[in-house]
Amino acid sequence: xxxxxxxxxxxxxxxxxxxxxxxxxxxxxxxxxxxxxxxxxxxxxxxxxxxxxxxxxxxxxxxxxxxxxxxxxxxxxxxxxxxxxxxxxxxxxxxxxxxxxxxxxxxxxxxxxxxxxxxxxxxxxxxxxxxxxxxxxxxxxxxxxxxxxxxxxxxxxxxxxxxxxxxxxxxxxxxxxxxxxxxxxxxxxxxxxxxxxxxxxxxxxxxxxxxxxxxxxxxxxxxxxxxxxxxxxxxxxxxxxxxxxxxxxxxxxxxxxxxxxxxxxxxxxxxxxxxxxxxxxxxxxxxxxxxxxxxxxxxxxxxxxxxxxxx
Numbered sequence: 001x002x003x004x005x006x007x008x009x010x011x012x013x014x015x016x017x018x019x020x021x022x023x024x025x026x027x028x029x030x031x032x033x034x035x036x037x038x039x040x041x042x043x044x045x046x047x048x049x050x051x052x053x054x055x056x057x058x059x060x061x062x063x064x065x066x067x068x069x070x071x072x073x074x075x076x077x078x079x080x081x082x083x084x085x086x087x088x089x090x091x092x093x094x095x096x097x098x099x100x101x102x103x104x105x106x107x108x109x110x111x112x113x114x115x116x117x118x119x120x121x122x123x124x125x126x127x128x129x130x131x132x133x134x135x136x137x138x139x140x141x142x143x144x145x146x147x148x149x150x151x152x153x154x155x156x157x158x159x160x161x162x163x164x165x166x167x168x169x170x171x172x173x174x175x176x177x178x179x180x181x182x183x184x185x186x187x188x189x190x191x192x193x194x195x196x197x198x199x200x201x202x203x204x205x206x207x208x209x210x211x212x213x214x215x216x217x218x219x220x221x222x223x224x225x226x227x228x229x230x231x232x233x234x235x236x237x238x239x240x241x242x243x244x245x246x247x248x249x250x251x252x253x254x255x256x257x258x259x260x261x262x263x264x265x266x267x268x269x270x271x272x273x274x275x276x277x278x279x280x281x282x283x284x285x286x287x288x289x290x291x292x293x294x295x296x297x298x299x300x301x302x303x304x305x306x307x308x309x310x311x
Contacts, residue, residue: 016050020123022106023096025089026068027058029110032223034067036110039117041075047120053078054096059086090197094188106178111222114176118217122178125213133183133210137176137217157237164245164252165206170214173198183210196240203241207248250305254298261291
């Protein structure tokens with residue numbers, strides 16, 4: 001028997017269940033963060049999905065937090081979390097995803113660059129198709145800073161990722177995506193603190209055979225000042241691609257290099273024998289031994305990955 005008297009209504013009874021959690025990192029976005037909150041809430045209110053908008057202020061130095069606090073009274077689905085120190089967008093997305101109550105988690109940005117009014121459309125795609133685990137908004141154009149450098153650099157990094165994962169990836173690091181919370185949960189601990197967190201979640205899904213659908217989206221010029229640093233963040237992207245593939249499938253990285261060295265060493269051995277029978281040059285031995293060592297490391301790493309729970 002319920003302990004609640006018949007004439008008193010349980011306040012949770014009328015609360016719409018949360019199916020979608022939108023994680024919104026906010027750092028020095030005071031001039032447009034309210035516009036972004038309004039755009040997201042308007043789209044989600046019209047969608048019919050029960051949702052929560054988790055806006056995380058990443059220790060902004062302007063009035064972003066104050067404006068988010070003011071907005072809580074206007075938007076009942078808005079939850080504001082304030083960080084004591086700057087942790088980076090990856091940290092925000094990791095903690096926000098861990099705190100999510102919805103079965104679907106959406107990542108986006110607060111800089112007006114992504115078409116956040118399309119969030120319900122992406123959620124519906126995932127909701128209606130149990131055969132996919134993540135939907136990514138694939139940008140049709142690059143509008144960021146350092147465009148002349150970013151476009152070729154991102155193309156090279158994306159091609160490396162495609163080669164290592166054996167999958168076509170239209171947009172490796174789009175910031176607009178929705179995924180199943182329970183599928184992503186084992187991989188959240190792998191997220192780095194910076195921008196490469198979006199690359200990480202993509203590679204984690206692909207490396208573990210979780211299907212991803214890519215949907216073309218328009219990408220606008222961001223509002224405010226970009227936090228992207230070309231050299232530092234491009235370097236981190238490359239390292240993260242290699243790290244994630246090594247974590248899930250080390251043979252993809254190590255075995256091609258090992259076989260190449262063994263092939264070169266074998267050819268060099270034949271050349272040495274033709275030139276001087278029974279003579280093996282020191283560099284031939286070094287090439288062959290390096291190839292064998294890399295092959296052994298790759299096989300050992302693969303054994304560790306396959307014995308690891310949840311790999």
